[in-house]
Amino acid sequence: MQEISAAEEASVFRALADSTRRQILQELRPGELAAGQIAARFPISGPSISRHLGVLKAAGLIRERREANRIFYSLAEERLALCIGRFLSAVCPEQAISRNRRQRTIDPEERA
Numbered sequence: 001m002q003e004i005s006a007a008e009e010a011s012v013f014r015a016l017a018d019s020t021r022r023q024i025l026q027e028l029r030p031g032e033l034a035a036g037q038i039a040a041r042f043p044i045s046g047p048s049i050s051r052h053l054g055v056l057k058a059a060g061l062i063r064e065r066r067e068a069n070r071i072f073y074s075l076a077e078e079r080l081a082l083c084i085g086r087f088l089s090a091v092c093p094e095q096a097i098s099r100n101r102r103q104r105t106i107d108p109e110e111r112a
Contacts, residue, residue, distance in 0.1 A: 004083060008060065012083040015059035020044070021052050025061060028075040035071045 004012075015021050020042065027033065027041055039049040053073060056062045060079045065072045 004079075004086070009083050009086070011059040012061060012079070013087075015055050015061055018052070018055075020048075021056055024049075024052060024056060025075060025080070028062065028073060032065070032072045032074040035073065038073065 023042070024038060027038060035050070035053065036046075038053070039046045042049060053062065053064075057064055057073075061076050063074045063076050065074070
């Protein structure tokens with residue numbers, strides 16, 4: 001499992017504190033989008049979207065890929081899941097235990 005420092009974890013939660021950034025993450029859920037495609041989905045300026053993307057990238061929540069003069073972004077699901085999972089395990093450990101028990105009792109074919 002990847003280790004994340006307290007400072008890195010704090011940057012994830014700061015990034016998640018803004019509703020626009022949370023919406024960007026939701027927009028990226030189906031797959032990669034170009035910066036212009038992301039900007040077109042919001043009623044704010046392109047430079048504002050770029051700043052939000054920068055915060056998400058710095059927190060490790062999205063990946064960036066350049067192709068010619070376009071920048072494509074994708075969700076870094078494992079980083080988000082790791083940070084949120086660690087937080088929930090620390091705050092609600094009994095919920096994590098009961099969730100694991102429920103998953104073990106579900107037939108493996110039902111999980112697929």
